[in-house]
Amino acid sequence: MYQCPTCGGGVRFDIASQKLRCDHCQNTYEPESFSTHGAAEEENEFSTTRFLCPQCGAEIIGDDNTAAAFCSFCGASTILESRISKEKRPDHIIPFKITKAQCTDLYTRMLHRSPFAPTALKDPKSIESFRGIYMPYWMYGFDYQGSFHASATKSSRQGNYDITRYYDLSGNMDASFDGILHDASTTFSDDISESVVPYEVNAMRDFHPAYLSGFYADTEDVNPNLYLNDAAELTQTYTSQAITGHPSFQGYHIDPGRKTAPDAVPRPAKYAMLPVWFMAYRKKDRVSYVTINGQTGKSAADSPIDPARYAIGSLLLAIPLFLLLNLLLSLSASVMLILSAIIAFITAIVAIVEHSHMQKKEHGDLDRGLRGYKARKPPVKKSHSALDAFSPTLSFASVAAAIAIVVIDPVSDYWFYAGSLFSIVASFLAFTRIIRNYNILATRKLPQFSRTGGDDRA
Numbered sequence: 001m002y003q004c005p006t007c008g009g010g011v012r013f014d015i016a017s018q019k020l021r022c023d024h025c026q027n028t029y030e031p032e033s034f035s036t037h038g039a040a041e042e043e044n045e046f047s048t049t050r051f052l053c054p055q056c057g058a059e060i061i062g063d064d065n066t067a068a069a070f071c072s073f074c075g076a077s078t079i080l081e082s083r084i085s086k087e088k089r090p091d092h093i094i095p096f097k098i099t100k101a102q103c104t105d106l107y108t109r110m111l112h113r114s115p116f117a118p119t120a121l122k123d124p125k126s127i128e129s130f131r132g133i134y135m136p137y138w139m140y141g142f143d144y145q146g147s148f149h150a151s152a153t154k155s156s157r158q159g160n161y162d163i164t165r166y167y168d169l170s171g172n173m174d175a176s177f178d179g180i181l182h183d184a185s186t187t188f189s190d191d192i193s194e195s196v197v198p199y200e201v202n203a204m205r206d207f208h209p210a211y212l213s214g215f216y217a218d219t220e221d222v223n224p225n226l227y228l229n230d231a232a233e234l235t236q237t238y239t240s241q242a243i244t245g246h247p248s249f250q251g252y253h254i255d256p257g258r259k260t261a262p263d264a265v266p267r268p269a270k271y272a273m274l275p276v277w278f279m280a281y282r283k284k285d286r287v288s289y290v291t292i293n294g295q296t297g298k299s300a301a302d303s304p305i306d307p308a309r310y311a312i313g314s315l316l317l318a319i320p321l322f323l324l325l326n327l328l329l330s331l332s333a334s335v336m337l338i339l340s341a342i343i344a345f346i347t348a349i350v351a352i353v354e355h356s357h358m359q360k361k362e363h364g365d366l367d368r369g370l371r372g373y374k375a376r377k378p379p380v381k382k383s384h385s386a387l388d389a390f391s392p393t394l395s396f397a398s399v400a401a402a403i404a405i406v407v408i409d410p411v412s413d414y415w416f417y418a419g420s421l422f423s424i425v426a427s428f429l430a431f432t433r434i435i436r437n438y439n440i441l442a443t444r445k446l447p448q449f450s451r452t453g454g455d456d457r458a
């Protein structure tokens with residue numbers, strides 16, 4: 001922890017003034033005014049404390065001992081183990097701009113929009129557990145220099161003739177790109193890092209460990225080469241658009257197969273720390289995360305549905321449904337059958353799509369860093385109830401039955417009513433399955449990290 005040059009008290013980064021403020025004498029200092037060149041410090045390392053959660057294995061760094069009280073990733077309130085560590089020094093940092101008060105305010109407003117959210121999410125204790133965490137990112141840059149060539153045509157019509165003229169277009173290109181960001185940590189899954197971007201990269205500063213005082217940070221554990229091709233492709237698309245969109249080339253049809261452009265020359269990937277406010281809410285063996293961009297305030301949350309609140313909501317919804325049912329009963333038997341079969345078909349499709357998405361998420365497929373770099377998570381077979389497995393079959397059987405009844409067109413209306421009832425029951429089962437799976441989708445499995453630790457990665 002840095003000490004106040006005036007009184008020796010502890011200083012921490014103050015978001016409002018964007019400076020380090022002393023807890024005792026309230027003096028403020030530029031972060032850069034603190035020396036980092038202690039005896040053991042090197043240019044590309046800095047000293048801090050690394051905390052390890054004994055339950056899930058998540059690690060977080062910071063100089064504040066309150067970090068030891070609970071884990072931000074699995075929500076466990078056990079004492080975290082701590083040790084002094086040397087960390088790879090990031091190149092850049094975007095300091096926090098959203099204060100904790102602004103963060104909790106944004107969060108409370110977000111909750112107002114989620115009537116079915118569990119009440120525990122509104123608990124001041126949960127809200128208090130928001131932590132300012134710097135997320136590690138790789139930042140890519142590319143240079144394009146040299147000449148490009150393209151074959152192009154221009155067509156026109158004169159009288160009875162179509163005239164096509166052929167051209168060789170060429171020019172010089174001098175383009176550079178910087179600030180293309182990709183999440184550098186497997187602790188934060190890609191859906192979290194993608195939900196809070198973009199950041200305003202021009203607010204980025206050179207890293208100084210003093211910016212971290214009063215905050216926490218996660219550290220990189222993804223090889224920077226993992227996203228290099230993605231980043232290069234993105235800039236190639238931009239340069240290609242810039243060429244074809246250039247005013248001098250208007251009216252030409254450029255043959256996409258016959259085009260050469262200078263190769264992208266990658267700059268060394270830079271290591272950057274970007275701010276998020278982060279909170280974990282745990283219920284039994286599921287956890288949900290709330291993430292707020294610490295610079296722009298863009299918010300994202302896993303929003304589970306509280307079954308009790310949902311039941312009350314459904315009761316209120318049942319009244320218009322009851323009226324609708326009355327309306328349905330006044331319809332002819334065949335129209336009623338067709339309508340209920342359509343509903344059964346739609347709910348079955350929604351349930352199947354949702355279920356496949358859930359399987360992907362549960363298997364960690366949504367984090368490229370995890371898939372591409374470590375591939376250490378074996379696919380877990382999700383156990384689901386017999387009813388769950390049976391539900392789509394039942395829905396499609398009810399649709400098939402409905403089609404058969406319409407085709408055969410029996411004399412007695414009871415066939416139509418029985419078919420409708422079959423479809424309605426199947427829709428109801430599919431619908432309860434949708435809600436249950438939604439809750440699995442809106443929460444996460446308790447994390448299990450097996451990171452190698454800081455010292456041997458430096």
Ligand SMILES: [Zn+2]
Pocket residue numbers: 004005006007008009022023024025026027
């Ligand atoms: Zn002081």
Ligand SMILES: [Zn+2]
Pocket residue numbers: 053054055056057058071072073074075076
């Ligand atoms: Zn944990």
